[in-house]
Amino acid sequence: MRTTLALVALALAGCTTTTEVPPPPPPESLPVTIDALPPMPDGHPDLPGLAVPSPAPRRLSIEQLQSSLDAIGELPPGTVQLPADLKVTLGQPDYLRVTEENLEPTPLFMKFLGDIAVSACNSLSDYDVVRPAGERVMTRFPTRDENLRFMLLRFTALEGAAADGYLPRLQALYDAASASPRPRAGYEAVCMALITSPEFLVY
Amino acid sequence: MKWSRLVLALSLVAQAALAQSAGPVCEVARPLDGQRLLRRLSLDLRHVVPSRVEQEAQRGHEDVSEATIDAMLSSDGFRKVVRAYHADLLWPNLDAVEIDPNYFDLIETEIAPGVKVWWSPVRSLYYRTITKVFVPCSAQPASYDTSGYLVTAPLIEGGMPVARQEGWVEVEPYWAPGTRVKVCGYDAQTAAQAPICPTGGGAYVTQTCNQFRGYAQAVGFDPTGQPAACDSAFGLLAPGCGCGPNLRFCSTDATAKAVRASMLEQQLRLIDRIVTTGRPYTDVLLAKDVEVNGPLAHYLTFQSTTSFDIFGEKDVTAPVPAGLSYTSPGWVPQPRAGRHSGVLTTAGYLLKFQSNRARAHRFYSAFECSQFVPNGPLPSPSEPCSKREDLTQRCGCNACHVKLEPMAAHWGRFAEYGHTPLDEARYPKTYGTVCAGITNLDQLFRCFRFYQLEAVGDELPFKGLLKPYVFRTPEEEAGLEAGPTHLVQESIDSGRFAQCTTRRVWTRFMHREPTAAEELEVLPGLAQDFEANGFDFKRLVKAVVMNPAYRRMP
Numbered sequence: 001m002r003t004t005l006a007l008v009a010l011a012l013a014g015c016t017t018t019t020e021v022p023p024p025p026p027p028e029s030l031p032v033t034i035d036a037l038p039p040m041p042d043g044h045p046d047l048p049g050l051a052v053p054s055p056a057p058r059r060l061s062i063e064q065l066q067s068s069l070d071a072i073g074e075l076p077p078g079t080v081q082l083p084a085d086l087k088v089t090l091g092q093p094d095y096l097r098v099t100e101e102n103l104e105p106t107p108l109f110m111k112f113l114g115d116i117a118v119s120a121c122n123s124l125s126d127y128d129v130v131r132p133a134g135e136r137v138m139t140r141f142p143t144r145d146e147n148l149r150f151m152l153l154r155f156t157a158l159e160g161a162a163a164d165g166y167l168p169r170l171q172a173l174y175d176a177a178s179a180s181p182r183p184r185a186g187y188e189a190v191c192m193a194l195i196t197s198p199e200f201l202v203y
Numbered sequence: 204m205k206w207s208r209l210v211l212a213l214s215l216v217a218q219a220a221l222a223q224s225a226g227p228v229c230e231v232a233r234p235l236d237g238q239r240l241l242r243r244l245s246l247d248l249r250h251v252v253p254s255r256v257e258q259e260a261q262r263g264h265e266d267v268s269e270a271t272i273d274a275m276l277s278s279d280g281f282r283k284v285v286r287a288y289h290a291d292l293l294w295p296n297l298d299a300v301e302i303d304p305n306y307f308d309l310i311e312t313e314i315a316p317g318v319k320v321w322w323s324p325v326r327s328l329y330y331r332t333i334t335k336v337f338v339p340c341s342a343q344p345a346s347y348d349t350s351g352y353l354v355t356a357p358l359i360e361g362g363m364p365v366a367r368q369e370g371w372v373e374v375e376p377y378w379a380p381g382t383r384v385k386v387c388g389y390d391a392q393t394a395a396q397a398p399i400c401p402t403g404g405g406a407y408v409t410q411t412c413n414q415f416r417g418y419a420q421a422v423g424f425d426p427t428g429q430p431a432a433c434d435s436a437f438g439l440l441a442p443g444c445g446c447g448p449n450l451r452f453c454s455t456d457a458t459a460k461a462v463r464a465s466m467l468e469q470q471l472r473l474i475d476r477i478v479t480t481g482r483p484y485t486d487v488l489l490a491k492d493v494e495v496n497g498p499l500a501h502y503l504t505f506q507s508t509t510s511f512d513i514f515g516e517k518d519v520t521a522p523v524p525a526g527l528s529y530t531s532p533g534w535v536p537q538p539r540a541g542r543h544s545g546v547l548t549t550a551g552y553l554l555k556f557q558s559n560r561a562r563a564h565r566f567y568s569a570f571e572c573s574q575f576v577p578n579g580p581l582p583s584p585s586e587p588c589s590k591r592e593d594l595t596q597r598c599g600c601n602a603c604h605v606k607l608e609p610m611a612a613h614w615g616r617f618a619e620y621g622h623t624p625l626d627e628a629r630y631p632k633t634y635g636t637v638c639a640g641i642t643n644l645d646q647l648f649r650c651f652r653f654y655q656l657e658a659v660g661d662e663l664p665f666k667g668l669l670k671p672y673v674f675r676t677p678e679e680e681a682g683l684e685a686g687p688t689h690l691v692q693e694s695i696d697s698g699r700f701a702q703c704t705t706r707r708v709w710t711r712f713m714h715r716e717p718t719a720a721e722e723l724e725v726l727p728g729l730a731q732d733f734e735a736n737g738f739d740f741k742r743l744v745k746a747v748v749m750n751p752a753y754r755r756m757p
Contacts, residue, residue: 052755053713053721054752054756054757055715055753056714061250067251067280068246068252071254072252093290095290096296154255155252157252159262162236162238203242203243
């Protein structure tokens, strides 16, 4: 409606006046100056020191993702197999059109990873209860926190003090998801969070 | 499923929260703790996270033991990592390569209820078509006249004959010994050779033969009635030719797929053996020994000569071991001699990179870490130097080709768009004995495909030479006749091969290019150590992952 009114007003103006309205002056550009680098957090090393060489972070390849889900799930190698076309879509080279693996965590990749996480975690959860305790991934120990720590270690290799900061958030997620009537929904949610986390996906 | 989505949404929120857990202090340049170092090593060296047992054993250790790294380097996972590394160099995919020419391709069709036959639609076009194309045989058993020729009956549509059809015969196919399948009579013929372009050979045969005669008669050769080998591309023009005994000359989608996969696997198996047994890594480019399996042996024995586009011949320098059939299990050694040189002369490499320039370019890029880069825009095409036939002289082009052409010549004694060597006896340097007095189809084919028959401008001094010799200097001819081994040895001797391999391995495991300081201070030492220790690939990888930089946080 507003657009229609504006068009009518414009038409009327065009019919009733011949006076040209001068264009508005160009907006003044805002000066941007950087006087100093922003303050660094306490304990942050000097910026020039950041050039210490180390490996660059790298996303898991499709091959690594598949075999790692097998290993974490304690499944026979080759159990997790993405369809060949999907692998190419997610960045694996086919050496016909693509000769270099795309290891960017693109939105498309993350979308499918979310799907994979749902499927893998639900299956693992269903399988967990029929396995001996020593082979379980989600419900290996009697307490929630022991299980969360175990899952964090298996998915991300974080343990001990390095894992402490993660635990409260996983606990909160577990508790929120456990409101569901679905059994082990808390563990499934934690599993999905871990699969889609940078700590699992990037190394 | 809805609940799963909700849980996923919650998990994504939690995941964002996970990212905040690291605290305010940057961890740049801090060493990884033991568990995370183990994870990085395991992912890099085996493509998989550590097992539960390995993580338990790592507990309480800040470093990962050398023994653990050695175990990873000896694992099957590392073999797969090495394969993936080389796949990125060799681009193993032959899906676009027509190793199975369509006139030798069989498909299975149900031509009547309960009657499935194998037949070649393109052969049908040549032999059965009058006006209607792609007609299979009739659903009756084949019959033969007193001379042994297939009896055909017209297919009538709208009162007119549109095709002529023979019946089917039962054959034991090479891909499933012990079974019998129905095959259209023309396709099931077993002759080793038959005359081409006979009178009454069918509309398409006649049409194609008329065109072919036009070319052949230009060199004084009339192909009419000439015997053609039925496992050659000329077999299409010989209605007496079929797929041979047990259909051995023909392929199906499944057999062609198996052959392509075997060609690629042959390269990777060579690399597997070299790296896992600790042979010098230079053998990847120099070794004579390869292996062959049933599908590849069958192809090399019976099918490699069937295509006009992809040239193949029996390779006397790499004989197929006797006794192998399509269904033989496993791989057996196939010794090679002559100009063969590691992966660079395997069928997989030669067919992936079909021109000699492409072969040289891939080698240059993959194993010397170098690229051909033009030195600017091309000059006007009306400039005299833009009209030079010799690309090493043509301005604009010469920036790359002055180096590329002599490199490419090293594959000059291997067929372009093919996978077999061109030996001096059948393919002499000059065309005299090949192109003079053509009396048969084989001679005609060799003459036209491989020799510089016409020449203009820069080419004039080279008229009549085997094409790879055109424009080559005497020094470059020496490289051509020595083969790819000569090019590889130069690269090894100059240090370029070791430097490039070191750089690639560093880049692979550090997940980034080396810094300028590393180029100067770290890589030369690694390359020197690699070379001094017999080009031990595993040792090089170990040196990279043992480097302090590898053990820092990203």
